[in-house]
Amino acid sequence: MALTYFSGLDSSVGAIGDDAVGANARRWSVDRIVPVVGAGLAAVSYISVSEGACREAGVPGTVGPAWVLRGATSYKRYTESVEQAMLDAVQPALGRPEAGRAALLPITTSTAWWELPQDARRAIFEETSHHIAVGLEYLPAVARQLCHGRDLGEPFDFLTWFEFAPSDESRFDQLLARLRTSREWEYVEREIEIRLTREPEVERLPLANR
Numbered sequence: 001m002a003l004t005y006f007s008g009l010d011s012s013v014g015a016i017g018d019d020a021v022g023a024n025a026r027r028w029s030v031d032r033i034v035p036v037v038g039a040g041l042a043a044v045s046y047i048s049v050s051e052g053a054c055r056e057a058g059v060p061g062t063v064g065p066a067w068v069l070r071g072a073t074s075y076k077r078y079t080e081s082v083e084q085a086m087l088d089a090v091q092p093a094l095g096r097p098e099a100g101r102a103a104l105l106p107i108t109t110s111t112a113w114w115e116l117p118q119d120a121r122r123a124i125f126e127e128t129s130h131h132i133a134v135g136l137e138y139l140p141a142v143a144r145q146l147c148h149g150r151d152l153g154e155p156f157d158f159l160t161w162f163e164f165a166p167s168d169e170s171r172f173d174q175l176l177a178r179l180r181t182s183r184e185w186e187y188v189e190r191e192i193e194i195r196l197t198r199e200p201e202v203e204r205l206p207l208a209n210r
C-alpha cells in the first residue's frame with residue numbers, strides 16, 4: 001500500500017516533499033478550486049503531491065500547508081479481468097512531459113452507497129453507469145490514479161487524480177460531465193474539483209542548504 005499526500009499550500013516556497021531533499025514532491029499551481037457538491041476546501045495557490053511519509057507540516061522556518069489530504073492505492077473492487085486487460089493496453093503512466101495539466105477530485109459517497117452489497121455497487125458502477133467503458137474512450141489522453149481515504153478515517157473516500165495535455169482539457173471536461181450525469185454520481189455527497197498546471201521543475205536543495 002502506497003500513501004499519497006496532496007498538500008494545499010499558499011506559497012510555492014517552504015513546502016518540501018517526503019524525503020531528506022524533497023526530491024519526490026511534485027508541485028502544481030492551482031488554476032481553480034470549485035466545490036461541486038457539499039463543502040469546499042480552503043483556497044490555496046499550490047498543491048504538492050508526494051508519496052511516503054509527509055514532512056511538509058513540520059519543517060522549521062517554512063510555511064505549513066493549509067490542508068493535507070491522504071489516500072492509499074489499493075486493490076481493485078469492481079474491475080473485471082477483461083476490463084483490466086483493456087485498460088492495461090491503453091492507459092498511460094503518470095508524469096508524461098506533455099501532460100502539463102491535472103485535476104484532483106476529492107470525492108465522498110453516501111452511507112446508502114456503502115450499505116449496498118458489493119454486487120449491487122458493481123452493477124451501478126459499470127452495468128448502469130458504464131464508468132469503465134466511458135472512461136476508456138478518454139484513454140490514452142488521460143492518465144489517472146485512484147487513492148482511497150475511507151479506511152484511513154480521512155474526510156474523503158476517494159482522491160482521484162488525472163493528468164492530461166492542455167489540448168485534451170476540453171475532452172476531460174466532457175468526461176466529467178458524462179460521469180456526473182450517471183447513476184453512480186447520485187451517491188456522491190461531497191465532491192471538489194481542483195484544476196492544476198504543472199510547475200516547472202526546480203532544483204531541490206538539501207534542507208541544510210536552503
Ligand code: HEM
Binds near residue numbers: 131134138175
Ligand atoms: C479517465 C478515464 C477513467 C477511467 C478509465 C476510470 C476507470 C476506473 C476504474 C477501472 C475504476 C475501478 C477501480 C476498482 O476496480 O476498484 C474506477 C473507480 C473510480 N473512479 Fe474512475 N475512471 C476514469 C475517470 C474518472 C473520473 C474523471 C472520476 C472523477 C470525476 C473518476 C472517479 C472514480 C471513483 C470515485 C472511483 C471509485 C469508485 C468506488 O470504488 O466506488 N473516474 N475508475
